[in-house]
Amino acid sequence: IYEEPALTSLASMASTGSVKTFDQDSVEVLEIDTTFRNSNDQKYQYAKVTNGTNTYWVDVRALNTSGFAKITSSKTEDYSAYINEANRKDGIYDNGPALTSPTTLTASALAKTVNGDQVEVIALDTTTRSNGSQYTYLEVKDGSNTYWIDSRAVTAYNFDSITNQQTVNETATINEGSRSDGLYNAPALTSPSSLTSTGSAKDLDGQTVTILEIDTTKRASNGNTYQYAKIAYNGKTYWVDARAVFDSITSKQTNLNYYATIRET
Structure with a gap:
């Protein structure tokens, strides 16, 4: 047994005792060092071990590794x-x-x-x-x-899927109001880089932006669909919830059946 890996320093030129003293001890391996022997160009490995009371270095071949997984x-x-x-x-x-x-x-x-x-x-x-x-x-x-x-x-991660992509070229105004949307580098939750926002849409509230693309996503967790708009502003592009750039539909009537005249005067 040695104070350091054998023959790597003056203190390790001679052993400080025999490994047989600790034969059958259960030890914890703290470190493994590989050494290069100048005299024969061979490599050797030494383990720094402790049995709770003594800590020393020993040739790894003296360790019984049969218990390893x-x-x-x-x-x-x-x-x-x-x-x-x-x-x-x-x-x-x-x-x-x-x-x-x-x-x-x-x-x-x-x-x-x-x-x-x-x-x-x-x-x-x-x-x-x-x-x-x-x-x-x-x-x-x-x-x-x-x-x-x-x-x-x-x-x-179970990423959301993009179910539809639509290229557009429109101008719009960011209208966050009471919303708290994030800005993303892709439609939210569809990739590792879009799991967290890169900024707040409130920083662009009231600004006029160009809408470049609208993507529809399907949420993996609940199956709901969401739309995200790719916007350009001041030389940079972001993705934001489409509700931050479009008015929301608050009610809808269906099954209507009557005639009307467009009066645009």
Whole structure:
């Protein structure tokens, strides 16, 4: 056993004791370092471990890894989701699914630190533990970070669908009144980038804009339809709820059947 990975410093030129002293100890692996041996051009790995009382470095080949979970299946994924950790206590792992290697015996961080984050799911691994239990872990991209997390802490987005698109070229005035619409870079809730607004339509209230397109969407959560207008203002384009640029129909009479004359004088 060593104070540091063997032969990497003066303090680790000689061992501080024999691993046999701790034979059969249950240890927690804190770190794995790979070293390059100058004398023979070989690589070696050393694990920093603790048994709760002593902390030391040891050749990883001295660790019994038979208790690690095995990755029994792997596949690639490609969809958007968010971390839903409100009622869970998961960890996130930088080097693979939990308990599948010495470097994944402990979590890199608590999943609560990324609760609510929007992520891209890129891989799915199924693991089988020594007791036969199976668990599924997802590899996700969270901004510039990539990590693994229990699949039960990840909820996939069910985006709204665009059912109709109409190109137009009209001028209109933003009329927010008592409304509180957001501005989006696409029809709301139809893509990862349109899950949240980029601004408030109240900032354009009363301004004259050009309507470029009207899209009809179907809400995945309830099946209702909504319309969003693509507008141009001051050299920029936005998407906004169409009710912010068109008057709303407050009542409708149907089944009418009579003649009338247009009087336009």
